Amino acid sequence: MSTELPIEPPADAQDATVGIIGMGDMGRLYARTISGAGWKVTACDRPDKYEALRAEFQGSSITILENGHLVSRCSDYIIYSVEAENIDAVVKLYGPSTKMGAIVGGQTSCKAPEIAAFERHLPKDVEIISCHSLHGPKVDSRGQPLVIISHRATPKGTALITRILSCFRSKTVHLSALEHDRITADTQAVTHAAFLSMGTAWHANAQFPWEVERYNAGGIENVKINIMMRIYSNKWHVYAGLAILNPAAKDQIRAYADSVTELFKLMISHKKQEFSDRILAAGAAVFGRHRGGQLLLRDDILDQYSLSAAQIPKNERRPNSHLSLLAMVDCWWKLGIVPYDHMICETPLFRLWLGVVEYVYRDRRLLEECIETAMEDDTFRMDDIEFTFAARGWSDAVSFGDFESYRKRFEKVQTYFAPRVAEATRLGNEMIAKIFEKTRDEAIASEETAE
Numbered sequence: 001m002s003t004e005l006p007i008e009p010p011a012d013a014q015d016a017t018v019g020i021i022g023m024g025d026m027g028r029l030y031a032r033t034i035s036g037a038g039w040k041v042t043a044c045d046r047p048d049k050y051e052a053l054r055a056e057f058q059g060s061s062i063t064i065l066e067n068g069h070l071v072s073r074c075s076d077y078i079i080y081s082v083e084a085e086n087i088d089a090v091v092k093l094y095g096p097s098t099k100m101g102a103i104v105g106g107q108t109s110c111k112a113p114e115i116a117a118f119e120r121h122l123p124k125d126v127e128i129i130s131c132h133s134l135h136g137p138k139v140d141s142r143g144q145p146l147v148i149i150s151h152r153a154t155p156k157g158t159a160l161i162t163r164i165l166s167c168f169r170s171k172t173v174h175l176s177a178l179e180h181d182r183i184t185a186d187t188q189a190v191t192h193a194a195f196l197s198m199g200t201a202w203h204a205n206a207q208f209p210w211e212v213e214r215y216n217a218g219g220i221e222n223v224k225i226n227i228m229m230r231i232y233s234n235k236w237h238v239y240a241g242l243a244i245l246n247p248a249a250k251d252q253i254r255a256y257a258d259s260v261t262e263l264f265k266l267m268i269s270h271k272k273q274e275f276s277d278r279i280l281a282a283g284a285a286v287f288g289r290h291r292g293g294q295l296l297l298r299d300d301i302l303d304q305y306s307l308s309a310a311q312i313p314k315n316e317r318r319p320n321s322h323l324s325l326l327a328m329v330d331c332w333w334k335l336g337i338v339p340y341d342h343m344i345c346e347t348p349l350f351r352l353w354l355g356v357v358e359y360v361y362r363d364r365r366l367l368e369e370c371i372e373t374a375m376e377d378d379t380f381r382m383d384d385i386e387f388t389f390a391a392r393g394w395s396d397a398v399s400f401g402d403f404e405s406y407r408k409r410f411e412k413v414q415t416y417f418a419p420r421v422a423e424a425t426r427l428g429n430e431m432i433a434k435i436f437e438k439t440r441d442e443a444i445a446s447e448e449t450a451e
């Protein structure tokens, strides 16, 4: 495991052609950025989209071809940027056309099936070097992690790919496929499970949380609502793929659902001592080494990003049990995970999630307030019971591995929240841009120092 600065290109690097198979959101980001850095780029989507894609990219320096055979034949680095569920079929189709001696990688969010497909279908002379940008297509890539997986690779091949991808000005992290999947099961799959469950619970209670007085509680609630809306405004297949196909994700999501259920049972049976001991033990295990240092998030920034019309002063806000947060720490504790160790594969959403969890656990008064509310206050009970059902439901959906039922669960909630998606996306983008200003500025400053 290492983090490296970009390596100087080998002498022939400027001649390399990069091929992109799958011109969806991430494929387009890659094609535009890599071409903008001066590399030759060829790209395709499904053959039936050829004419439309060609018209769209007319006059640009990106060459659109009819299919993946043509892209594979003429490219030195081919990136498959298709739905994770389709990776085996697409590599099976185009893999045998790979140019002799080329390097092949993929952008899918889970590497076990991608690497298996490459090993199964690519000619043996082909190197395998995969990648994964840990951010969405609309997020500034500077300073965000970019994982490079040199699975079947020469040092020269790795140097070339590192050089090509350095145009994203991301934080390059070299990992094995296995390390990548174990870490992203936490930073992505479990994080998403928590927010998917919040959305499902609010939908089950027929609530738009920003219209409910008890959710007008500033920073933490704003993050929960904005991220939940952000996830449900995206494509279901991204979340389904990275959870269902990641061998480590099922167990971690199940552990999260178990923590939610067990804590909820302690709450409704008013076992305050047991509940409190468990919360504090989990907090000590997870945050013990991180008591000092700067918090990841600042409350005053988060307060600015609310979907609600009414802003309630801090001293009049109603405390929340924050079952979703308490269960996250309980789950990390049970699994022996220290989330700070996973920051090498952080996404913007994970940083926000860890940020709010940390915010509660490093403020003893706030944590005591959560424990007190969980035990004594019925205001959030109907939310917490629906949240418990939802967490177990999402865990089942992932365990059963059925993409179609995952899609139905997802789209039901997505449709419910659709009317406010545009506004939530705008707010979420502003919130993420503001919070990551510092990360981006640090990345630029360290590049300038290196130059």
Ligand SMILES: NC(=O)C1=CN([C@@H]2O[C@H](COP(=O)(O)OP(=O)(O)OC[C@H]3O[C@@H](n4cnc5c(N)ncnc54)[C@H](OP(=O)(O)O)[C@@H]3O)[C@@H](O)[C@H]2O)C=CC1
Residues within 6 Å of the ligand: 021, 022, 023, 024, 025, 026, 027, 044, 045, 046, 047, 068, 081, 082, 083, 084, 086, 090, 107, 108, 109, 110, 132, 133, 134, 135, 136, 137, 235, 237, 238, 241, 242
């Ligand atoms: N969106 C995100 O935030 C991120 C996504 N990823 C990963 O990147 C990959 C792509 O995601 P994203 O761009 O968002 O998804 P999209 O659905 O926007 O893009 C995938 C594209 O691949 C196309 N495709 C499918 N089969 C073929 C084929 N046989 N030949 C050529 N093209 C094909 C799809 O067409 P059609 O729609 O017709 O099937 C679609 O246009 C996914 O595996 C995802 O997990 C990684 C990082 C971030």
Ligand SMILES: O=C(O)C(=O)Cc1ccc(O)cc1
Residues within 6 Å of the ligand: 108, 109, 133, 134, 135, 136, 187, 188, 231, 238, 242, 347, 348, 349, 350
């Ligand atoms: O930040 C998140 O978790 C997102 O929702 C965006 C995202 C989705 C899939 C990826 O593989 C990487 C980033």
